[in-house]
Amino acid sequence: MSRIVLLDTETTGISYRMGDRIIEIGAVEMIDGRLTGREYHTYLQPDHPVHWAARRVHGISDAMLIGKPRFASQAESLLDFVRGSEMVAHNAAFDTGFIDNELRLMGHGSSLAEHCRITCSLKLARARFPGMPNKLDDLLQRFAISHQRNKHGALLDAQLLAQVLMRLRPGVPA
Numbered sequence: 001m002s003r004i005v006l007l008d009t010e011t012t013g014i015s016y017r018m019g020d021r022i023i024e025i026g027a028v029e030m031i032d033g034r035l036t037g038r039e040y041h042t043y044l045q046p047d048h049p050v051h052w053a054a055r056r057v058h059g060i061s062d063a064m065l066i067g068k069p070r071f072a073s074q075a076e077s078l079l080d081f082v083r084g085s086e087m088v089a090h091n092a093a094f095d096t097g098f099i100d101n102e103l104r105l106m107g108h109g110s111s112l113a114e115h116c117r118i119t120c121s122l123k124l125a126r127a128r129f130p131g132m133p134n135k136l137d138d139l140l141q142r143f144a145i146s147h148q149r150n151k152h153g154a155l156l157d158a159q160l161l162a163q164v165l166m167r168l169r170p171g172v173p174a
Contacts, residue, residue, distance in 0.1 A: 039155065040077070
């Protein structure tokens with residue numbers, strides 16, 4: 001049995017090293033090349049303002065995050081969801097960097113890679129389409145995957161990435 005979890009995050013900005021934090025996590029499960037319908041999704045209170053440039057990308061404002069849980073209260077459920085899987089993210093270094101930083105900030109003592117095998121779909125796309133633009137939007141267009149996305153959203157992007165992976169990687173049925 002092949003279990004893949006496709007994951008995406010939205011953040012307050014582009015650098016956890018500069019204090020940016022995760023504000024949304026979305027993930028979907030695929031077993032043997034088929035979506036199971038099992039999903040993980042949460043918005044998070046980052047205790048850090050959302051940068052205006054990030055807000056333009058995902059549309060999530062500081063006001064929308066008031067009262068949302070903090071990462072520390074959601075960490076175990078996230079790790080349980082990905083545990084033992086191949087976790088695929090587009091530009092995985094970005095998402096795993098942020099998640100590992102959140103784990104470090106809460107004193108968890110582990111990294112995401114200790115719970116799952118990490119695959120970067122951006123690297124897969126670059127290997128298959130060298131020299132071409134390979135952002136998620138580029139792949140959606142290249143594979144003629146229709147979508148109704150005006151802004152980025154972690155769960156929607158994870159769902160779209162699942163469709164891309166089915167076409168991108170040999171052995172994953174379309």
